[in-house]
Amino acid sequence: MRVTRPMxxxxxxxxxxxxxxxGSGGKGEAAAPETVTGSLEHIAAEAKCKPNMQTDxxxxxxxxxxxxxxxxxxxxxxxxxGQREWLNGAKDYGGYYLVGRKWVAVGEEKTVMALQGTLGGxxxxxxxxxxxxxxxxxxxxxxxxxHG
Numbered sequence: 001m002r003v004t005r006p007m008x009x010x011x012x013x014x015x016x017x018x019x020x021x022x023g024s025g026g027k028g029e030a031a032a033p034e035t036v037t038g039s040l041e042h043i044a045a046e047a048k049c050k051p052n053m054q055t056d057x058x059x060x061x062x063x064x065x066x067x068x069x070x071x072x073x074x075x076x077x078x079x080x081x082g083q084r085e086w087l088n089g090a091k092d093y094g095g096y097y098l099v100g101r102k103w104v105a106v107g108e109e110k111t112v113m114a115l116q117g118t119l120g121g122x123x124x125x126x127x128x129x130x131x132x133x134x135x136x137x138x139x140x141x142x143x144x145x146x147h148g
Contacts, residue, residue: 035100035120040076043103047118049074060086065105067114072107087124094126 036046040061044051051063051074059082062075077083083102090104091097096112098105100121105112116123 033118033120035122037101037103040074040103043076043100043119044074047074047105047115067107067111070108070111072105072111072115074103074105076103078102091124091126097124097126098122099124 036043040051040063044063044065047065047067049063049065049067051065053061053063054073055062055075059078060075062073065072065074075086077086080102083099083104087097087099087104090106095106096109098112098115098119098121100119103121105115105119105121107115112123115121
């Protein structure tokens with residue numbers, strides 16, 4: 001079998017996905033699951049959450065969920081733009097965000113990482129100024145600090 005450049009590129013992409021998809025404490029899956037889509041109730045059901053509705057508006061629906069002793073917020077949005085605007089504002093407050101198509105789960109890092117194994121999605125992290133000990137703070141003691 002002849003190996004072509006597209007095959008090598010695809011193999012490299014698969015290897016990267018396999019490496020980044022692990023680490024969620026799962027059973028050795030090669031990659032994260034396909035990201036779920038749908039209503040807040042559907043996504044909550046996938047996460048085995050009985051949603052406690054907090055906001056039920058045309059543009060955003062938001063519920064509180066529990067995973068063991070941990071709580072997290074699950075929100076769905078009417079538009080991609082609404083989701084991005086909400087995320088841009090929310091991330092100023094720190095936290096960990098699992099982002100899917102028109103939905104977000106917000107909570108402790110370990111809780112959100114565990115949800116990623118069920119719901120798919122992409123991890124995003126809030127502001128380093130509000131996230132002491134966050135992953136992008138590792139080994140970085142005061143980036144850009146001035147003299148006092």
